Amino acid sequence: MTNLYTQKDSNIRKTWLLITMSLILVIGVGWVFSYLLNSTAILYIAVILAVVMNIVAYWNSDKIALSMSGAKPTTREQFLDLYRIIENLSITAGLPMPRIYVIDSPQINAFATGRDPQHAAVAVTTGALAKLDKNELSGVLAHELSHVGNRDILVSTVVVVLSGVVAILADWFFRISFFGGMRGRDDRNNSSGEIVMVVGIIFALLAPLAASLMQLAVSRKREYLADASGALLTRYPEGLASALEKIEEDANPMRTATNATAHLFITTPFKGKQKTGWLVRLFSTHPPLEDRIRILREMKV
Numbered sequence: 001m002t003n004l005y006t007q008k009d010s011n012i013r014k015t016w017l018l019i020t021m022s023l024i025l026v027i028g029v030g031w032v033f034s035y036l037l038n039s040t041a042i043l044y045i046a047v048i049l050a051v052v053m054n055i056v057a058y059w060n061s062d063k064i065a066l067s068m069s070g071a072k073p074t075t076r077e078q079f080l081d082l083y084r085i086i087e088n089l090s091i092t093a094g095l096p097m098p099r100i101y102v103i104d105s106p107q108i109n110a111f112a113t114g115r116d117p118q119h120a121a122v123a124v125t126t127g128a129l130a131k132l133d134k135n136e137l138s139g140v141l142a143h144e145l146s147h148v149g150n151r152d153i154l155v156s157t158v159v160v161v162l163s164g165v166v167a168i169l170a171d172w173f174f175r176i177s178f179f180g181g182m183r184g185r186d187d188r189n190n191s192s193g194e195i196v197m198v199v200g201i202i203f204a205l206l207a208p209l210a211a212s213l214m215q216l217a218v219s220r221k222r223e224y225l226a227d228a229s230g231a232l233l234t235r236y237p238e239g240l241a242s243a244l245e246k247i248e249e250d251a252n253p254m255r256t257a258t259n260a261t262a263h264l265f266i267t268t269p270f271k272g273k274q275k276t277g278w279l280v281r282l283f284s285t286h287p288p289l290e291d292r293i294r295i296l297r298e299m300k301v
Contacts, residue, residue: 014155019054026050061157062113062121065264069111070256071101071123082129082137086122089142093149093233098122106252107271108132108243111264112144113157120148127252132243139240142230143266149229152222156264223266227292231299241296248289 030046033039056064076083083100090097098112101123108128114120122144128137147153231237247267257269268286 018155018158019057022057023050023054026053057158058115062115062119062153065111065113065157065261066101066121066123068256068258068261069103069123069264070105071103071121074100074102079129081134082124085134085138086141086145089138089145089233093142093145095145095149096120098145098148100124102126102129103254103256105254105256106130107254107269108247108250108252109254109265109267109269110140110144111261111266112147112153113264114148114153115157116151116154117148120153122148125254127250131246131250135234135236135239136243136246138234139230139236140243140266142233143226143240144230146226146229146233147222150222150225152226156222159263223287223292224295227296228299231296232301235301237296237299237301241293244289244293244296248293 027043027046027050030043030049034041034043034046074082079100079102086100087097095117098114098117098120099122101121103109103123103125105125106127107125108131110122110124110128112120112122122141124137124141128140132140147156227240230240234240244267251271253271254269262269263286267289
């Protein structure tokens with residue numbers, strides 16, 4: 001049975017699996033291109049890139065996610081009520097006080113990030129601060145602190161960097177394949193250029209799917225578990241359920257929303273796109289809001 005402790009252990013294992021797979025992928029593709037183009041420099045670049053990528057993903061992905069989302073650090077004096085709510089919830093959950101950020105956006109949303117509870121950060125939009133009452137805001141923040149407690153933030157934040165690197169690699173290898181292929185056509189006795197071009201095109205086509213699959217590795221079950229854990233933390237499931245209803249009705253866009261960071265938020269920041277078809281729902285990292293609201297209102301705490 002999935003609980004806070006099994007989910008935490010699973011997320012730690014999943015993070016190291018993602019990092020290992022990305023390391024193997026980048027070095028493996030680099031070796032293929034270096035072999036076909038007879039250039040050891042490409043392999044050396046791939047190895048360096050793979051190592052740097054994973055170091056950055058583990059140690060600095062939270063800063064990258066916050067920057068990409070337009071989150072700004074804030075002070076206790078600026079948002080006293082917000083600080084008090086998070087302080088009380090952190091004490092109740094037995095977690096260190098996270099860093100607090102605010103995103104200037106009318107949309108109701110929030111996310112948590114960081115590699116562990118000691119280096120966690122919570123970001124909340126100005127729309128959430130303006131439109132949610134205290135119980136609703138407490139429910140949302142308890143949900144995010146639950147992500148901190150069960151290490152969801154570790155795997156979720158690492159995926160931000162790794163999925164972005166996949167897109168960069170797709171463009172890089174596509175360019176290598178194109179120019180390699182052009183050289184190959186000039187030499188009748190050397191077919192490696194054509195092979196490189198085919199491999200590069202395939203990689204470029206499959207890269208977006210690989211990035212989506214990485215984000216899907218952040219299981220949708222984490223949202224249900226964080227909802228339940230957050231409700232137990234506040235002892236008031238209706239607060240989060242009511243907040244999710246307001247989120248569902250909120251049509252405001254988020255200017256800083258990106259595919260790389262969308263899975264971090266309590267619900268998708270791409271308003272109007274979560275119900276556009278079965279394929280979108282299949283690759284969505286968030287379960288339907290109506291299901292989450294129903295489950296919360298069936299909870300007994």
